[in-house]
Amino acid sequence: xxxxxxxxxxxxxxxxxxxxxxxxxxxxxxxxxxxxxxxxxxxxxxxxxxxxxxxxxxxxxxxxxxxxxxxxxxxxxxxxxxxxxxxxxxxxxxxxxxxxxxxxxxxxxxxxxxxxxxxxxxxxxxxxxxxxxxxxxxxxxxxxxxxxxxxxxxxxxxxxxxxxxxxxxxxxxxxxxxxxxxxxxxxxxxx
Amino acid sequence: xxxxxxxxxxxxxxxxxxxxxxxxxxxxxxxxxxxxxxxxxxxxxxxxxxxxxxxxxxxxxxxxxxxxxxxxxxxxxxxxxxxxxxxxxxxxxxxxxxxxxxxxxxxxxxxxxxxxxxxxxxxxxxxxxxxxxxxxxxxxxxxxxxxxxxxxxxxxxxxxxxxxxxxxxxxxxxxxxxxxxxxxxxxxxxx
DNA sequence: GGTAAAAATTGACCTATGGTAAGAAACTAG
DNA sequence: CTAGTTTCTTACCATAGGTCAATTTTTACC
Numbered sequence: 001x002x003x004x005x006x007x008x009x010x011x012x013x014x015x016x017x018x019x020x021x022x023x024x025x026x027x028x029x030x031x032x033x034x035x036x037x038x039x040x041x042x043x044x045x046x047x048x049x050x051x052x053x054x055x056x057x058x059x060x061x062x063x064x065x066x067x068x069x070x071x072x073x074x075x076x077x078x079x080x081x082x083x084x085x086x087x088x089x090x091x092x093x094x095x096x097x098x099x100x101x102x103x104x105x106x107x108x109x110x111x112x113x114x115x116x117x118x119x120x121x122x123x124x125x126x127x128x129x130x131x132x133x134x135x136x137x138x139x140x141x142x143x144x145x146x147x148x149x150x151x152x153x154x155x156x157x158x159x160x161x162x163x164x165x166x167x168x169x170x171x172x173x174x175x176x177x178x179x180x181x182x183x184x185x186x187x188x189x190x191x
Numbered sequence: 192x193x194x195x196x197x198x199x200x201x202x203x204x205x206x207x208x209x210x211x212x213x214x215x216x217x218x219x220x221x222x223x224x225x226x227x228x229x230x231x232x233x234x235x236x237x238x239x240x241x242x243x244x245x246x247x248x249x250x251x252x253x254x255x256x257x258x259x260x261x262x263x264x265x266x267x268x269x270x271x272x273x274x275x276x277x278x279x280x281x282x283x284x285x286x287x288x289x290x291x292x293x294x295x296x297x298x299x300x301x302x303x304x305x306x307x308x309x310x311x312x313x314x315x316x317x318x319x320x321x322x323x324x325x326x327x328x329x330x331x332x333x334x335x336x337x338x339x340x341x342x343x344x345x346x347x348x349x350x351x352x353x354x355x356x357x358x359x360x361x362x363x364x365x366x367x368x369x370x371x372x373x374x375x376x377x378x379x380x381x382x
Numbered sequence: 383g384g385t386a387a388a389a390a391t392t393g394a395c396c397t398a399t400g401g402t403a404a405g406a407a408a409c410t411a412g
Numbered sequence: 413c414t415a416g417t418t419t420c421t422t423a424c425c426a427t428a429g430g431t432c433a434a435t436t437t438t439t440a441c442c
Contacts, residue, residue, distance in 0.1 A: 059331055059335070061335035065335070067331060067334040067335050068334075069327060069330060069331060081320070081323060081324055081327060082324050082327055082328060085320050085321065085323075085324045086324065114313075114316070115313075118309045118312070121309070121312055121313060121316055122305075122306075122312060124316055125305070125312055125315055125316045125319065128316060128319035128320060128322075128323060129272070129276050129319060130276065131319075131323055132272060132276075132319060132322055132323060132326065133272055133273050133276045133277065135323065135326040135327070135330065136260060136272060136273055136326070137273060138330060139260060139326065139329060139330060139333070140250055140258060140260060142330070142333050142366065143258040143259075143363070143366045144250070144252040144256070144258050146428080147428080147429070166388090166389065166390085167389075167390065167391095168389080168390090172334070175333065175334045176428095176429070176430085177429075177430060177431080178389085178390075178391095179390090179391080179392085179429090179430075179431080179432095180428085180429055180430070181390095182390060182391055182392080183391085183392085183429090185391095186391080186392090337398080337399095338398080338399075357418090357419065357420090358419075358420065359419075359420090367399070367400085368399075368400060368401080369419085369420075369421095370399090370400075370401080370402095370420090370421080370422085371398085371399055371400070373420060373421055373422085374399090374421085374422085376421095377421080377422090
């Protein structure tokens with residue numbers, strides 16, 4: 001929990017009241033590798049803040065293939081925001097890639113907290129702004145880079161993640177098959 | 192300006208004070224088709240709210256090809272958020288696709304307004320939440336759909352935009368060449 | 383430590399989409 | 413209306429990346 005408080009305070013103030021409230025709505029949990037936190041089709045009630053480990057969110061397409069939307073490591077949030085903000089059941093699955101410690105929040109509680117504590121709303125707004133920027137960049141990368149270039153960028157941006165993920169996780173994040181990613185890696189070693 | 196006030200009030204309250212402030216920092220402008228509001232490489236100072244017309248933001252890749260990040264019509268915001276939130280010069284170009292009426296804001300003024308008026312910060316947070324959801328969906332579509340399927344979805348989601356844009360604008364948004372889009376359209380007519 | 387399961391690689395082939403270039407069509411401005 | 417420019421289409425060939433199936437490597441577990 002200190003990680004989250006610290007993260008908030010690193011960019012702005014947070015009243016003691018708000019801090020206490022945040023504690024009161026939080027639940028510390030540990031998930032084992034392979035556990036599913038949110039399952040496609042079910043109602044999404046929770047949002048997770050990762051304090052240790054690695055998780056990912058992904059969906060299945062009509063042929064049953066997986067497509068990774070996001071990886072989350074230390075100090076990242078993860079959930080199915082599509083479901084939460086459209087008030088639908090989950091289109092995404094959130095899976096634990098290695099044993100992870102997370103802080104679980106009920107989306108409703110966080111929502112209420114935003115309205116109660118302007119400091120927290122500011123924090124959330126800033127998080128979202130940065131998130132929009134990174135999603136914009138990802139879209140532009142997808143539009144203009146080759147699979148090989150996207151992989152280079154991925155390795156550069158998430159050096160820590162690669163050790164927890166399988167190749168096909170990364171492939172499905174980059175938008176290529178695992179076979180293609182395998183060939184791309186072979187080429188890199190050669191040159 | 193009424194469009195913006197109305198948009199804000201449609202989802203929440205806005206104090207008279209905030210409304211007055213918003214007016215005081217706004218400038219109504221009209222841009223002709225083809226005009227450039229933000230140019231790649233220059234400092235980005237402004238954010239635009241579209242009240243009429245159609246604009247788009249795009250970048251050039253290393254081969255000089257254009258890639259469209261966003262279209263903006265009535266009641267949408269547009270700028271180079273990557274530049275604004277990283278405090279760098281523009282990587283995007285914002286172009287007017289048909290004569291458009293916009294409300295221009297200095298990013299700094301809006302930033303200050305967020306800190307002055309909690310109502311406005313709440314509004315912004317909600318806008319960003321919805322934006323994150325739509326960017327997430329776009330990424331998942333890019334990962335799992337064929338060019339043809341993405342085009343169908345585009346036409347469905349932005350029926351109004353097609354009349355203002357050239358084919359290559361749409362192609363560069365979907366991540367295909369204009370030639371491919373042309374072929375895709377021929378196929379649709381056949382079947 | 384040995385075996386079963388999962389993941390990664392490899393090879394042969396295939397397909398969607400890209401590149402190029404030329405002609406047709408649609409605007410634009412005098 | 414006409415010439416010039418921009419955009420769109422079409423045809424042909426090229427290629428990145430996909431598919432499928434085997435094989436090897438790694439990992440997990442009794």
